[in-house]
Amino acid sequence: VYNNEELQSIAKVCLKHGIIVLSDEIYSQINFGERYSASISQYYQQGTIVYGGLSKVFSAGGYRLGYVAIPEAMKGLRATFKALFSETFSAVAAPIQYAAIEAYKMNDGLLDYISRCKNILGTIAGFVFQELKKLNIECTQPQGAFYVMIGFSHYKEQINALGIHSSEALAHHLIQSYHLALLPGTDFYFSSSDLFLRLAYVDFDGKSLLEKFLHKTDINSDHIIDNCPNITKGIGQLRAFITTISA
Known part of the structure; x- marks a missing residue:
């Protein structure tokens, strides 16, 4: 698991060279020492797209519902992603959507x-x-x-x-x-x-x-x-x- 210092160093390099980071954080809550793993978006928000999903932390294998968080600096990508996803995937099954609503309440x-x-x-x-x-x-x-x-x-x-x-x-x-x-x-x-x-x-x-x-x-x-x-x-x-x- 990357620590904060490592992520800060990576973020500096990405910022210097204008690199877009795709950060898959689906395991971020399965951290044995912390409640959450650190995210590079903390140090490079404008250039980081964060991905996550339901299946890992909630032990919900097969519940294929994910999310993508796009920073304001790249908001132009949102329409592109929507168009791409709508032509690639059908809608997530309704029971999984309801399960996700409850899961992300984090009670x-x-x-x-x-x-x-x-x-x-x-x-x-x-x-x-x-x-x-x-x-x-x-x-x-x-x-x-x-x-x-x-x-x-x-x-x-x-x-x-x-x-x-x-x-x-x-x-x-x-x-x-x-x-x-x-x-x-x-x-x-x-x-x-x-x-x-x-x-x-x-x-x-x-x-x-x-x-x-x-x-x-x-x-x-x-x-x-x-x-x-x-x-x-x-x-x-x-x-x-x-x-x-x-x-």
Whole structure:
């Protein structure tokens, strides 16, 4: 997650060169340390178009309703966007529109729900990060959302010996041989030969966890092991892969 100082530095460069920023902030409320992630629009309002949506923070996958906030300095784009969208999308389903109206009221119940979800996701993120470190897999501790980029440069020679020389081939090998579904780093602008993959730590029963830890804030790794079997199994499969290629 970019901090304020980093965003200010980026904003200065964008301002100097007249760069238009498209800021996708759909995960901004899934921040494990703050209520919201900082937005570059705070420092470069006139040149930033902000995107967001309903599905992530409210755990409403499939509720495909988003928004775009265009600054006054670029108000001429609004008519263009309206014309483009009207020719590209049909209207959002009425039930989703009503759900969005309620969601964006941000009442105390919803804020509490978001807070509890972040607590669970943050604990899972910490657990996954620590387990990956034990395996000497490159990664940065997640500060928000529910993904982590993982790298295998420490095992590149062993992986190449399997005839695998790209992140796409590595992702294919892991799903075929270890039933692990990860996205290749090339989908996120990493070089194919860098052997980076994206791991999502969301394969758990969220409703069950929310009910079990309704009044509990000190969730720890033992709770994750006991209540997130697919996540622990996935880590186990990664461990099996590393053990096999290191033998």
